[in-house]
Amino acid sequence: MLDIKWIRENPEALDRALAKRGMEPLSSGLIALDEKRRQHVGRVQQAQERRNAASKEIGKAMAEKDSATAEKLKAEVAELKTFLQTAEEEERRLDKELADALAVIPNIPLDDVPEGKDEADNVEVRRVGNIRNFAVQPKEHFEIGEAMGYMDFERAAKLSGARFTVLKSQLARLERALGQFMLDLHTTEHGYMEVQPPLLVNDASAFGTGQLPKFTDDLFRTTDGRWLIPTAEVPLTNLVREEILNLKELPIRMTALTPCFRSEAGSAGRDTRGMLRQHQFMKVEMVSITDAESSIAEHERMTACAEEVLKRLGLPFRTVVLCTGDMGFGAQKTYDIEVWLPGQNTYREISSCSVCGDFQARRMNARYRPEGEKATRFVHTLNGSGVAVGRALIAVLENYQEEDGSVTIPEALLPYMGGLTKIEKPE
Structure with a gap:
């Protein structure tokens, strides 16, 4: 399996290698899948960080007997929890989508391999x-x-x-x-x-x-x-x-x-x-x-x-x-x-x-x-x-x-x- 990080950094090299094998270019589609996955992972991480911070703020608000703020924060945490449940499922789906796409791509030929069809x-x-x-x-x-x-x-x-x-x-x-x-x-x-x-x-x-x-x-x-x-x-x-x-x-x-x-x-x-x-x-x-x-x-x-x-x-x-x-x-x-x-x-x-x-x-x-x-x-x-x-x-x-x-x-x-x-x- 090829490294998606290498593909992001060398899209033209991948497409040239695939062309030698008689295949169409694939780098743009793979990079788009990876970018979609990376953006989603970023949103999940932000939501997790905000949930953790809000949970701490709840404790602080309750210690200060600020029930209104505490209830507002609890509602936010509940909303984040619901988002994360579905978001984590979506992350697994995006991971699998990228992995499945990479799994069927052949290896990169070495430079000294002769080009040819059959x-x-x-x-x-x-x-x-x-x-x-x-x-x-x-x-x-x-x-x-x-x-x-x-x-x-x-x-x-x-x-x-x-x-x-x-x-x-x-x-x-x-x-x-x-x-x-x-x-x-x-x-x-x-x-x-x-x-x-x-x-x-x-x-x-x-x-x-x-x-x-x-x-x-x-x-x-x-x-x-x-x-x-x-x-x-x-x-x-x-x-x-x-x-x-x-x-x-x-x-x-x-x-x-x-x-x-x-x-x-x-x-x-x-x-x-x-x-x-x-x-x-x-x-x-x-x-x-x-x-x-x-x-x-x-x-x-x-x-x-x-x-x-x-x-x-x-x-x-x-x-x-x-x-x-x-x-x-x-x-x-x-x-x-x-x-x-x-x-x-x-x-x-x-x-x-x-x-x-x-x-x-x-x-x-x-x-x-x-x-x-x-x-x-x-x-x-x-x-x-x-x-x-x-x-x-x-x-x-x-x-x-x-x-x-x-x-x-x-x-x-x-x-x-x-x-x-x-x-x-x-x-």
Whole structure:
């Protein structure tokens, strides 16, 4: 959430930032709402001060046996009390009106984020790895998995509907191995603390990271009002909600392997075959909580940690910085890492690493106290996929497929596969 004080002082900067995101200017409307609220608050404060002063004057008048003045003052106090009862309700309404308006405004892009309308305007930063030359046309992951009998979309649809998958036998083990490998890498080499968070969160948590209220349709909700997490970013980041940390505690780096649940609202007709776009999928998430001065460097570090996963797996990839029109709601800047899928002959996103500044922290009221200072500041938050396990499975199947229909296990995963070096169709 943006700071209304900053908006009052920088209205043109807000409107320029929104224009980069393809939005209309909003500063004048927000400032008008805030001014209306501030004026009302001023009237309430004046009424409270006058009520307190009049109450004291009543005592003085009664001590002086001036009953006429006392009665007049009592009537004034009664009138002020009636006004304050309704005025305080109006103040709450105006507070909520401004808060609701601020809650749906996206974050301000950093100055070095390229301007653009959509993914066509994203800018490639680097390309890593060599694309394999296949003697025959490489197959897509679902062709490989179904031919082995280890990937079952038909039975998944019988159980749950479209956009679900049943993985069996060696492919189920391969997905588990991928998740374990990523967690081990991030915890033992990259300094992240493993966390096993709840998969259901409340409204405050979903609001804190920016899923609510704007993206309600993208979430699954339970009958008791909780939300299934779309990513472990939500519970991990909210671990510091409404807390004041000491500077020496920062940075906090956390990682989790969890199922993720997304309704995929608005994606009808996109990636309907296979596992690329599912309602339920596994993902390793990374979250960092930093001070204001460290977040930009932490963003580069986090992205490198995600890239290292693909390097260890021997998967070709490219990293792009998202343009202003393609960037997420809460991000100041985002790197997408796209893995090469030979079956599709293209790069597809497998990780998205974002720095959010204090945008989420304001929504969560998450702060830290610098050394030797009484005042607190809002923490900066970052999140990134480290990486999407299902998409890593897809990439391994397609990049390591052989002409006989088998799939070679990447060397980095061999310690997790119980001696298995190749996945083959059962005889």
